[in-house]
Amino acid sequence: MLERFLNTLQALRIGVAGDSLALVQASRGFQPRRSLLAEARLDPADGAAALGNGLRRLLAGMPAAGRPVAVVLADELARTWQVTPPQGAGRMADLEAAAALRFQALFGAPATGWQISADWDADRPFLAAALPAPLLATLRQSAAEHRFHLVEVVPQFVASLNGWRKLRRPNAWFAQVEGAVLTLAVFERGALAAVRTAVIPPAAGRAWLDAHIAREALLTGAAAPSLVQVCGAGGHGLARAWVGAPGAGFDCMLLDGEADAAASPAWPGAARLAATGRGA
Template identity: 45%
Template sequence: MRRSFGQSLRIGVSGSGVSLLRVSRWTGEPVTVLAEQAIAPSGEHPFDAIANALRALLGEHAGANTLGGWPTSIVLADDLARMWRVTPPPGAARLADIEAAAGFRFQSLYGEAATAWQISADWSATQPFFAAAVPRALLAVLRVVAQEFKLRVVGIEPHFVSAWNRWRRGIKPGAWFGLVHDNLLTLAAIEPDGKGIRAIRVLPLPGAQGADQYWLSQTLTREALLLDMAAPESLQVCGAAPAAWSKPPANAACIACAALDHAQQAPAGEMSAMVLLARGGSLA
């Protein structure tokens, strides 16, 4: 597969499947779905199952036309990662201090040591920050497969992190941020000063058309009360959000919602959950 200027690959990885996209920033189709591969559940060796599915997926497009050298971003389903808020200890002055605080908080929340996880964060010694962790064993198999196909991996991120990094600069004052994927709303409650995230909540969407404007407004109001915050003025959302959310509010009690990736909504309904995962925070 010959690469043109501005093209790259995006790979979506979950416990149930993997997907491969080609994105083009300058010419041709912005997003081309190359392949998807389901994964047979494996309780004993889940990461090996992911690696084997990736080999089958990439093998369809390697052959004589190597993928070697293609810049590749890997987006992980959020259930493969962990995200949590860290408060730096008083008097923290070194990176080692706040790394230790993140590890202790991880152990407190999840009941295991953080040694088997790779932790990344916007480290700060003066204010709370969020950290994300990915299993080192998963990262190892992803890197092995990438080396086998000579891919140039430019990033490996959880889905929420990928979307947040893409859209964070577009969040308006008074708004919260949301990502909708696979019938889940990952909600980021933004600090009143707009300088960070107070909390991240993962909420299932009700079925049978229940995720309407009223449900969304009630959910945002409830989460704000639980966090001792004022309800947001609006929600800015990306992903496969229900179309009803972006309609003009039905009444004054409804909280307005705006799609950040409105231009991408039309084809989104034609894409599978795995393709939408790989698309993640892509600029295309």
């Protein structure tokens, strides 16, 4: 009984990038901490077996049995989008059909081979995410092999939204910076209006951010925000420059905290993935 309780206080998180994996221990309690336990590269020569073989190397000798494990995927391995429910939708099948149609419209192909999950809502736009079915099958097989409890598999942007939910301000736009990619959650009257992704130019200053936010407001039809909250250890240098510079029309706030210090930009990308969402 005590061992099971301690396991829940020290959950494991796996970050899955396109070329690497990382295992992070997330300790809960009065002083939550993140510790990088292991890393593994994915060998392209392994082909379809690369992820499974990488997970075996990552977890070799690790005390994973009986532990809850959350997996955070690099956003490029998943698909994330916003769905507007059809007028008069009253059945789950209506919402699922709307998500599938929107997936095909955005990504140019049916969602065959993808598993879609969402914050299903018949009354307001909602966030949907699709994960590759073969990737999910490999993760479930790894859970069976190593006897851990696979409790969550999410793209990084979803992990960020969920992890910082207690600190997100009403109607503020939410931004994640990872490397040179900015992903925005546009909110209008408390509801998700759009999810937008853009490449950040080198040395982009506050003027670039001001122009980008204004452009996205026009494109989405949403009111320009009074506040943009930014997270992402990979972009803290940029974000701090945005916060410290005078802007036009909105404030910029960096979501940061004591727990973030454990996941600095010096951590490899897969480890930063695993640590995403720690602001909750």
